[in-house]
Amino acid sequence: SRHPLHSRWVFWFLKGDRTMDWEDCLRKVTSFDSIEGFWSVANHFIQPSGLSWGSDFYVFREGIKPMWEDEQNVKGGRWLVMVDKHKRQQLLDHYWMEMLLALVGEQFGQDGEEICGAVVNIRQKGDKVALWTRDAMKDAVNYRIGQVLYKALNQKDNVMRYEVHKDSSVRTGSMVKPRIVLSTASQN
Ligand code: M7G
Numbered sequence: 001s002r003h004p005l006h007s008r009w010v011f012w013f014l015k016g017d018r019t020m021d022w023e024d025c026l027r028k029v030t031s032f033d034s035i036e037g038f039w040s041v042a043n044h045f046i047q048p049s050g051l052s053w054g055s056d057f058y059v060f061r062e063g064i065k066p067m068w069e070d071e072q073n074v075k076g077g078r079w080l081v082m083v084d085k086h087k088r089q090q091l092l093d094h095y096w097m098e099m100l101l102a103l104v105g106e107q108f109g110q111d112g113e114e115i116c117g118a119v120v121n122i123r124q125k126g127d128k129v130a131l132w133t134r135d136a137m138k139d140a141v142n143y144r145i146g147q148v149l150y151k152a153l154n155q156k157d158n159v160m161r162y163e164v165h166k167d168s169s170v171r172t173g174s175m176v177k178p179r180i181v182l183s184t185a186s187q188n
Helices: 035-044 085-104 109-114 139-152 165-169
Strands: 004-014 026-034 056-061 077-082 115-121 128-133 160-164 180-182
Touching: 004 035, 004 085, 026 035, 035 085, 056 085, 077 139, 077 165, 085 115, 085 128, 085 139, 109 115, 109 139, 128 139, 139 160, 139 180, 160 165
Parallel strands: none
Antiparallel strands: 004 026, 004 056, 056 115, 077 128, 077 160, 115 128, 160 180
């Protein structure tokens, strides 16, 4: 039988190409609205570690474009998990899969409605996975979402940061000042 999800999710791919506008590099690939559909997508596409540098995967709720400018993202932010360069072999594909399973498996309860989508960025300087939420000012909601993600990705001893998209989009230096920080210490 078919196990429907609460939302339909769209899977996007971005192949980094500095000679093109960023948005023109973004392609809708497919969508799914059941657990079975999710697995056929997950089994069909190469894992993040197989992508070339500069590529991204996005899984976003239908109707939300995976970009800061979308009205559902414009006031939002992201929980960011930076993948240790020396551990990408063990961690990258695992993080991405755990993040997607948490997302489509409704592991965030009511707060799940605040989540717009998931992102993985393949970067030579260090890969990133992130969960985008709708409202960067809803600290309590974002904190709870962060805690679920922290556990799902077994972030013990790592620091997870919540960054406001408005700050990322006007970034000049390399780091954005996070709005929330989660670490093992803040879990206790
Ligand atoms: P990134 O891919 O988020 O991270 O941003 P990176 O710095 O590790 O590569 C790289 C660049 O892509 C940004 O400086 C923007 O030029 C462009 N870019 C990324 N995002 C997520 C967006 C977006 O949502 N909208 C627009 N217009 N450009 C974006």
